[in-house]
Amino acid sequence: MSAKRPVAVVFIHGLARKPAPEQLLELWQWGLSRGNPMPSVFAPPNEGIDLATEGVPHVLNYYADVFYGVEYETDISSYMEGCVDLELQAEGLDRVEEDLPLPAPKTPREAAFLEGFQAAITANLTVDDAVPTASPLDCSSDHEIARFIPSRVREAMIKKAAMEAYYFLFNKEYVRPTDGKRFNVREELRSRLLRDLRCLQEKAEKIVIVSHSMGTMIAYxxxxxxPDCPPVDTLITLGSPLGIREVQQELLAVGSESVDFPATTLRSWVNIYDPFDPICGAGPRFAKDYRPVDGKVVQDIRESNWGKWRHTITHYLAGTQLRAKLAEALEL
Structure with a gap:
């Protein structure tokens, strides 16, 4: 048996339909490894991190097929800043598929969750059906014209985010529209991540999780x-909805009155956010929400995700602060 590597990485993707697992992993690798991306936002030098070159084992924890089947997204322009005008369309966030089973709350608690969750995201968006006159990459100092969201896109995005969060947090049975296969969503997504963590535990001395969007809920x-989760050295959350009160209430540990730092299993938690990100903007900072335990506290870092759609994973992976924190965790 070969010697263990010092560290391994698990990527966890975010909401909506995704490209095939292999292609999505390549996009994450590309987003992280390219040198000096978007120099007008991140001043050079901003060297990338190539996990393969560094000998770091890494996997993508993939779950989009639970909701959307294997009819994978084929338009990857949302990941390329040169095609920023297509970002929302390419991520499938400009529409709700007709056969997508939207939440049907069965209890007052479920109804309250959906109402509060959707209200939190809605409050962070500015709706404008007119095309903005400025370029999303206009050379303003902060690139902040992000809140342009057409109303139809806003409604589609909120419905998809609420649907995925609801089925996961309440462990609802989800009947996949493409083939009728049934999943108890929280159980299924937990088992997939635990499988990947156990696999990497055999390959490396410590594990780092880099999670995005809805994937951060699964990670936390x-x-x-x-209780059987392997130890995790560092959790990095990007554009996370974990600051939304309704989400926190459904992630409470048994017997706990508030969410906290999971110190028994986790050493370090870095939360990176853009306040104009529509998914995390309602509650972007976590340090005051997640109670410190054993002196461990969430480290909140603001970093730009530029453009009209401020939730793109490859933009987060381009950030100098994200890369610095990941390099530190990887001991590079």
Whole structure:
């Protein structure tokens, strides 16, 4: 048996339909490894991190097929800043598929969750059906014209985010429209992440999780609420909805009155946010929400995700602060 590597990485993707797993992993690798991306936002030098070159084992924890089947997204322009005008369309966030089973709350608690969750995201968006006159990459000092969201896009995005969060947090049975296959969503997504963590535990001395969007809920839930979760050295959350009160209430550990730092399993938690990101903007900072435990506290870092759609994973992976924190965790 070969010697363990010092560290391994698990990527966890975010909401909506995605490219095939292999292609999505390549896009994450590209986003992280390219040198000096978007120099008008991140001043050079901003060297990338090539995990393969560094000998760091890494996997993509993939779950989009649970909701959307294997009819993968084929338009990857949302990941390329040269095609910023297509970002929302390419991520499938400009529409709701007709056969997508939207939430049907069965209890007052479920109804309250959906109402509060959707209200939190809605409050962070500015709706404008007119095309903005400025370029999304206009050379203003902060590139902040992000809140242009057409109303139809806003509604589609909110419905998809609410749907995925609801089925996961309430462990609802989800019947996949493409083939009728049934999943108890929280159980399924937990088992997939635990599988990947155990696999990497055999390959490396420590594990780093880099999670995005809805994937951050899965990461926190498994680390905090699954007693058999392997130790995780560093959790990095990007554009996360974990600051939304309704989400926190459904992630409480048994017997706890508030969410906290999962210190038993996790050493370090870095949360990177753009306040104009529509998914995390309602509650972008976590340090005051997640109670410190054993002196461990969430480190909140603001970093730009530029453009009209401020939730793109490859933009987060381009950030100098994200790269510095990941390099530190990887001991590079």
């Amino acid at each position: 839930d498994v680390i905090r609420n699954c």
